[in-house]
Amino acid sequence: MATSLAAPLAPEKLEMVSASLGFTERGTEKLYFYTFEPPEGVPQTNLAIREHRVTIANARPVAGQLSLDLEGFALVPHRTAVRDFWDEAQTLALGHREAAEIVKAATGAACIVVFDHTLRRRTGDPDRSPHAPRQPVARVHVDQTVRSGPQRVRDIMGDKAEALLSRRAAIVNVWRPIRHAAQDHPLALGDARSIDPADLLPSEQIFRHRSGETYGLAYHPAQRWHYIPDLGLDECILIKCWDSDEAVARFAPHSAFDDPTTPPGTPPRESIEFRTIAFFD
Secondary structure (H helix, E strand, O other): OOOOOOOOOOHHHOOEEEEEEEEEOOOOOOEEEEOOOOOOOOOOEOOOEEEEEEEEEEOHHHHHHOOOOOOOEEEEEOOOOOOOOOOHHHHHHHHHHHHHHHHHHHHOOOEEEEEEEEEEEOOOOOOOOOOOOEOOOOOOEEOOOOOHHHHHHHHHHHHHHHHHHOOOEEEEEEEEEOOOOEOOOOEEEEOHHHOOHHHEEEEEEEOOOOEEEEEEEOOOOOOOEEEOOOEOOOEEEEEEEEEOOOOOOOOOOEEEOOOOOOOOOOOOOEEEEEEEEEEOO
């Protein structure tokens, strides 16, 4: 298993829930999935997802101990000035600036570039039309890989990329609920120190005009899982998606999950994630 500078959090000392997470099965071919209708005769994906029952610890009592560079995720209090994240103008003008400030304060990085955001509203609707709301991702994944992380920097930063990549860089997501607390389908977060790198399985993510690469995760019973229940509108979760520094947590696998303690009648989850690149001196 992966080694670390400090032992993983001890979930046995915390309240826990039991839930199913979707893990990626190992395959003999390069894993892939199309984000749009694939060519005729080509399957949408060759990913095989198998659910495993895991225990997920309530990390609220130890929230102050969480670190992007140890566990790979952290809880940050933040009250947004954005009144409606579904208003693109507000999100671009205010939300992106706020996300940069949050990551800069949490990491101490010299510069933050916010390059993307994604809104999600759980509907249970499989509609893949361009205007359908994005759904929570119900399989364990990491947004970047050792290959796609640096490539994302090159795609975004152009001619400046190689100089920036000569120093430390990291991709960090800022994830927050919108409209109401995230009681429905919260995020399960894998402690990076409990994840064996050999269990991170790269898969090609095929878009219409480019391709990227993400990780799925093979199941291992030694993995440690945490969540922040009832994440409020004045809170964010920071998630490490890639780090060029091999001495710290580089990848934090995560997944939406069906929390068995969610009260009946809870409104479906709505959330936004901002994707940022942190550049260090």
